[in-house]
Amino acid sequence: MKIIYISVNVVHCQTLHFPFAKYNGMYFFICNFPKVVFLIRFFTLYIERKFWPEYLTKLKGGITMKELKGKKIVIDPGHGGIHPGKTYEGRQEKDVTLKMSKILEELLEAEGAKVYLTRTRDEDFGGTDADDDIMKRVKYINKKYKGKGIDVLVSIHVNTERAFNRIGAFYQEGAKASKTLAKNIAVNMGKNSFEDDLAILRETTVAGAKSLIEIAQIDEEWLDDSDRLKDVANEIAMGLNDYFHDLRLGRV
Ligand SMILES: [Zn+2]
Helix, strand or coil, X not given: CEEEEEEXXXXXXXXXXXXXXXXXXXXXXXXXXXXXXXXXXXXXXXXXXXXXXXXXXXXXXCCCCHHHCCCEEEEEECCECCECCCEECCEEHHHHHHHHHHHHHHHHHHCCCEEEECCCCCCCCCCCCHHHHHHHHXXXXXXXXXXXXXXXXXXXXXXXXXXXXXXXXXXXXXXXHHHHHHHHHHHHHCCXXXXXXXXXXXXXXXXXXXXXXXXXXXXXXXXXXXXXHHHHHHHHHHHHHHHHHHHHCCCC
């Protein structure tokens, strides 16, 4: 649990410090009465999503995501070519994931990270069906990035319109660093993290930590809005920054 103080200058000479606890992706206001500590769920998801990540970044020393400098990050835009992924009224997952990955690449590179995209155009990896294509993608990743000292791999996806809240960051069962990575990304997105068994995470061998991110459900209109994609890319970037911060402080 992280304790965060929000300082409010009440009058010119007096500043009050309000303690908040960050736990499991949620923020609690702490009321400290004698011998009893009350934790009150304080922020709505809307407020967290809109304002909190920015504030947290400021608390950590400026708007820049300084932990990203020099980090090697593989971004894997899900699906592609003859495998469109999820579709909804003409919107195809493979297009959204590529667009999102390119925005994220630009953001991370601007912060000094070295970014590799597993694909930069609409192409598949030669698989006959979706599962086969993932295994060929895994092979490609393991060969292409072997020995490159990749810090993180993120695979970008969009879930079905019947996702039942399975939107957020996934990590492979039992993978400790990946769990920290997924949690940091999910918190910044205002979403949840999930443990799962996914081939792209299980079979890839090149990164210190890996996460598959379901950014939304395919029927969400905002997926066509570049500005909104940029907002979410920024949240993912901040999640990566927070992960590297935790890693540096030995909190992984
Ligand atoms: Zn997908």
